[in-house]
Every structure is written in structure tokens, then in C-alpha cells.
Amino acid sequence: MGAIITSAMVLSACVTNVEEGNPEGWEAIVPAEVPEISALVPDEIAARGELTMGTNPPFAPFEFKDSDGSIIGMEVDLARAAAGVLGLELRPVEQDFAMILPAVSASTLDFGGSGFTDTEERRENYDFINFLYAGVQWAQQPGDNIDPDNACGLSVAVQRTTVSETDDVRPKSEDCIAQGKEPIEVLSYDSSDTAATALVLGRADAFSADSPITAWAVERSEGRMELTGEMFQAAPYGYAFTKNSELGYAFAQALQYLIESGDYADVLAQWNIEEGLLDQALINEAPIPAATDYLNP
Structure with a gap:
């Protein structure tokens, strides 16, 4: 870290x-x-x-x-x-x-x-x-084509114990397993900025956070991140x-x-x-x- x-x-x-x-x-x-x-x-x-x-x-x-x-x-x-x-x-x-x-x-x-x-x-x-x-909003590196509803096998960065981890990414990973697919690798960090940084550095395929948090990070990432998918779980x-x-x-x-x-x-x-x-x-x-x-x- x-x-x-x-x-x-x-x-x-x-x-x-x-x-x-x-x-x-x-x-x-x-x-x-x-x-x-x-x-x-x-x-x-x-x-x-x-x-x-x-x-x-x-x-x-x-x-x-x-x-x-x-x-x-x-x-x-x-x-x-x-x-x-x-x-x-x-x-x-x-x-x-x-x-x-x-x-x-x-x-x-x-x-x-x-x-x-x-x-x-x-x-x-x-x-x-x-x-x-x-709601919850995902981000990706520019040019990627990541679908938050079809993320089996990908790695997703989140802040530990937030809704993005407990109600979004981990349940999706469990659903992947139930379908016989590769689980989502959940990368849990102590803060949202460290999770966003994992995406910027390519340590994660995507970043999930509350929509205002993701929008703020993308706006200040100097083009290294972009939103993907729609806001959900409002x-x-x-x-x-x-x-x-x-x-x-x-x-x-x-x-x-x-x-x-x-x-x-x-x-x-x-x-x-x-x-x-x-x-x-x-x-x-x-x-x-x-x-x-x-x-x-």
C-alpha cells in the first residue's frame, strides 16, 4: 500500500x-x-x-x-x-x-x-x-470497456466496509461463482483515494465507489480515469x-x-x-x- x-x-x-x-x-x-x-x-x-x-x-x-x-x-x-x-x-x-x-x-x-x-x-x-x-458508480482506465454488470474475472478496487464492497462488488463476485464463472477479485483499501489510485496504476481493472466520490476522482485524475456504466443502487x-x-x-x-x-x-x-x-x-x-x-x- x-x-x-x-x-x-x-x-x-x-x-x-x-x-x-x-x-x-x-x-x-x-x-x-x-x-x-x-x-x-x-x-x-x-x-x-x-x-x-x-x-x-x-x-x-x-x-x-x-x-x-x-x-x-x-x-x-x-x-x-x-x-x-x-x-x-x-x-x-x-x-x-x-x-x-x-x-x-x-x-x-x-x-x-x-x-x-x-x-x-x-x-x-x-x-x-x-x-x-x-448511488454507486464505477470507473475504468480510458479506452477500456468494462461493464459493472459483467465483471466476472476482473479486479475491482473499493474502500473497505463501504457499500461498494458489501452491497456491490462482493455480491456480484458471489453471483459469478454461482454461475460457474471466475469470481471478481475484490481489492479492499482503507481509503477511497488509495482504491482510486490502484486503478490509475493498473493494479485494478475498475474502481467502485459512491457516485460523488467516483465523479470527484475522475474529474481530478488528469484523464487517467473515466466513468463506465450508469449510476445504480441509488x-x-x-x-x-x-x-x-x-x-x-x-x-x-x-x-x-x-x-x-x-x-x-x-x-x-x-x-x-x-x-x-x-x-x-x-x-x-x-x-x-x-x-x-x-x-x-
Whole structure:
């Protein structure tokens, strides 16, 4: 893996975690506190004055590090705007992706924000405050003719434990075996940029990731990658909170405020995300219920 990262930095910083910073024309969008919404924040968190968000850069444009090592990205910006509505500061906390949700359960993190797809399985233990719809998208080297629906015998790079691995590539590989064909060689990496770099260097035949991630990597690959096939498995993204928590409910109301004010669309537009936006805040793909129904199920 070390050789891959080093080579990638020589090839192009654009498919690694090395970025100059925010997009051209970017500006911070942090609304003032809205008292009737901030009043919903649990007292101990309000007294602390900050929200801790577990995240796993690099997963650009959702979250990654700039040249100074600060964690930035669309998902960070949106969470920071919601925190502003709640009268709080946002503190992103870098964590291994697979450990974020357990940390939320253990209350060592307030919530998780790391490109989480809101799935039925995850909903069994967490509530997701949805903020975007997107799907899975594959990429290939230019000129290849790879079909994501006919990839038996190929090698595909993914970020470990993401939906691309668990719900896309591994099930397809199992289907190949069931058909008596060669399985897909699943190349699992700790980060999406390393997986993309495996494709750039020819270590993998294809790269599977969430559609905004793949599009971002292709755009910055200087022609070394291209999209292949259509986006599929469209699903909601969400910030992960413990189930039926006061904080999750407050955050959902803050997001609803951002949608109504236009700040939500403005934050996403700065990262060139203009599709899959919501017209109302959702919890597990459902409109925000009354507080009495949500907090006392």
C-alpha cells in the first residue's frame, strides 16, 4: 500500500488525500444560532459548546484533508452549518471508518458523518438524518470497456466496509461463482483515494465507489480515469445518530432550517453537487415526526 500511495502522489495529487483546499470561490456558510432550534439540544452538549463528528478522510468531496491537514469537505461544511443553527461549534474527529458507528453507540462521538449510506441494516441501531441521494458508480482506465454488470474475472478496487464492497462488488463476485464463472477479485483499501489510485496504476481493472466520490476522482485524475456504466443502487446518505436521540432530532430540525433558508443548496453547490438534493429534511427517509413521537417511540 505504501508504494501505491507514493506513486500516486507522483502521478497526481488529484486522486489522493493531498488537496490544495476548498474549491475556487468557496466561502464559509455558517448561519447564526436559531434559539427555538438550539433549545432542542441536550443540556450537556449545549454546555460543552461543540459537536464531535466522526469521519474518515479521504472521501472527497465529502471529507478530506487540505494541504494544512485540516479536515474539509461538503459533508463537513453542511454539518458545520447545522451546528451553527444549534449554537454549537463542529469538531471533526478522524476515525477508522469501521469504528465510527461503534463510537457513536458508545457516546465517545456525538454522531458520524463519513459518506454513510442509509441502509435498513444500519437503521436497526442508528437513525440517519438524510441529506442527499446518490448511488454507486464505477470507473475504468480510458479506452477500456468494462461493464459493472459483467465483471466476472476482473479486479475491482473499493474502500473497505463501504457499500461498494458489501452491497456491490462482493455480491456480484458471489453471483459469478454461482454461475460457474471466475469470481471478481475484490481489492479492499482503507481509503477511497488509495482504491482510486490502484486503478490509475493498473493494479485494478475498475474502481467502485459512491457516485460523488467516483465523479470527484475522475474529474481530478488528469484523464487517467473515466466513468463506465450508469449510476445504480441509488440510496440516501445520512449523518448517523443514536436512535431516537434528542440530539438527532435537533440536528434534523437544523437541517430543515438550512433547506428552507437556501443555505443547504448553497453549501452543496460550492462542491458542484446539484443533483439528489432533498426538499425537506428526512430521518431514515421519512419526514421529521413530532418530537413526542420521535423521542418516545
